[in-house]
Amino acid sequence: EPEVTQTPSHQVTQMGQEVILRCVPISNHLYFYWYRQILGQKVEFLVSFYNNEISEKSEIFDDQFSVERPDGSNFTLKIRSTKLEDSAMYFCASRGNPNEKLFFGSGTQLSVL
Amino acid sequence: DAKTTQPPSMDCAEGRAANLPCNHSTISGNEYVYWYRQIHSQGPQYIIHGLKNNETNEMASLIITEDRKSSTLILPHATLRDTAVYYCIVRVASGGSEKLVFGKGTKLTVNP
Numbered sequence: 001e002p003e004v005t006q007t008p009s010h011q012v013t014q015m016g017q018e019v020i021l022r023c024v025p026i027s028n029h030l031y032f033y034w035y036r037q038i039l040g041q042k043v044e045f046l047v048s049f050y051n052n053e054i055s056e057k058s059e060i061f062d063d064q065f066s067v068e069r070p071d072g073s074n075f076t077l078k079i080r081s082t083k084l085e086d087s088a089m090y091f092c093a094s095r096g097n098p099n100e101k102l103f104f105g106s107g108t109q110l111s112v113l
Numbered sequence: 114d115a116k117t118t119q120p121p122s123m124d125c126a127e128g129r130a131a132n133l134p135c136n137h138s139t140i141s142g143n144e145y146v147y148w149y150r151q152i153h154s155q156g157p158q159y160i161i162h163g164l165k166n167n168e169t170n171e172m173a174s175l176i177i178t179e180d181r182k183s184s185t186l187i188l189p190h191a192t193l194r195d196t197a198v199y200y201c202i203v204r205v206a207s208g209g210s211e212k213l214v215f216g217k218g219t220k221l222t223v224n225p
Contacts (some may be wrong), residue, residue: 107155
């Protein structure tokens with residue numbers, strides 16, 4: 001089965017630093033998402049992306065966050081100035097068409113010190 | 114999206130059927146019922162989805178009541194590897210980029 005690939009699997013950064021989390025969605029997919037999960041809590045929606053623009057974003061996705069699909073294959077999440085509370089597992093997901101199931105990557109564990 | 118209600122935890126013996134209930138009493142006519150699971154801290158994994166009719170695939174069966182206000186996910190022969198958090202989600206199927214909204218799910222523990 002095709003896979004969504006996320007790199008790195010673990011990222012440690014200092015508070016205030018910028019981080020970029022990378023994702024390679026399944027090749028013919030059109031809809032892309034970022035979710036996060038703080039340890040012990042629910043999986044939370046951050047943002048959805050379609051046709052090179054944000055479709056929807058949650059209140060978590062403030063001005064410190066941005067997404068980009070720079071080259072037609074990668075889908076990135078940037079946090080400009082990380083805070084301690086950004087420590088979480090970040091999941092990328094993609095789907096091919098509106099009726100298709102959502103495929104999730106294995107996640108990037110972000111630790112902000 | 115309609116809200117769902119699931120028990121916080123369930124136990125099942127290895128080799129037996131695991132029946133996970135979900136209530137979605139405010140579901141709309143165009144909303145599908147999706148089931149995903151999350152093993153430890155891995156990415157959520159799709160299991161099955163349906164609208165009105167019962168569905169079966171290689172992983173599980175989905176039984177939806179006639180009034181569509183509740184459903185049951187059935188893992189016919191649970192194994193230790195089925196220990197996970199199971200999420201029942203309702204979503205408009207034709208919603209384009211519309212997101213999945215995860216609740217707290219049911220923590221299923223399969224015991225040897």
